[in-house]
Amino acid sequence: MLLYESGISGNCYKVRLLFAHLGVAYERREVDVFDRSDRAAILGALNPAQRVPTLVLGDGRALAESGAILHYFAEGTPYLPSERFERAQVLQWMFFEQYSHEPNIAVARFWAHAGITPAPAEAEAKRRGGVAALAAMNAHLARRTFFVGERYCIADIALYAYTHVAAEGGFDLAPYEAVREWVERVRRQPGHIPITA
Numbered sequence: 001m002l003l004y005e006s007g008i009s010g011n012c013y014k015v016r017l018l019f020a021h022l023g024v025a026y027e028r029r030e031v032d033v034f035d036r037s038d039r040a041a042i043l044g045a046l047n048p049a050q051r052v053p054t055l056v057l058g059d060g061r062a063l064a065e066s067g068a069i070l071h072y073f074a075e076g077t078p079y080l081p082s083e084r085f086e087r088a089q090v091l092q093w094m095f096f097e098q099y100s101h102e103p104n105i106a107v108a109r110f111w112a113h114a115g116i117t118p119a120p121a122e123a124e125a126k127r128r129g130g131v132a133a134l135a136a137m138n139a140h141l142a143r144r145t146f147f148v149g150e151r152y153c154i155a156d157i158a159l160y161a162y163t164h165v166a167a168e169g170g171f172d173l174a175p176y177e178a179v180r181e182w183v184e185r186v187r188r189q190p191g192h193i194p195i196t197a
Contacts, residue, residue, distance in 0.1 A: 002026065006032070007030065014158055015070065016197070022077060022079075031052045066161075078153075090154060097162075105163070108130060130171050142178040152185075
């Protein structure tokens, strides 16, 4: 299998982290997330959105979007609950990550890495959105060990990817004790790798 990805991307890290837990063998091909001028040539035939991660399976089929890749590979493993309601909860938190968390925390981090100075109103909107997402996570985790069913799963992987590097986007995790404790529990999972791996 071939993973088109970027080492700096939290979305790509989600896939690498699950693969590390599962012992999945694959090749990596780095795609620049700052200069997108060659995206059509690299990914156009594989992924109409031309985003990373994009995974080419052994049979040549391509699968894109981190959540879809996580779900595909977690099927039949401990990383995706078998119980119907818990599976729906996993999706609930993965959708939360893509709609409430990633657009704020990941975008602010991207701006910092790319040296982009957004308009003050835009920066403040991202800050407010990110704080709201972290507060929601903290409230949920205050009574739980992990996001769903008291077991580490792909919902945790999806949310961990950008949460553990939130400081790079200007988000201080100090006020969110339950989130900080959860981050440490995720780091202690067997097979864990850092985003830099």
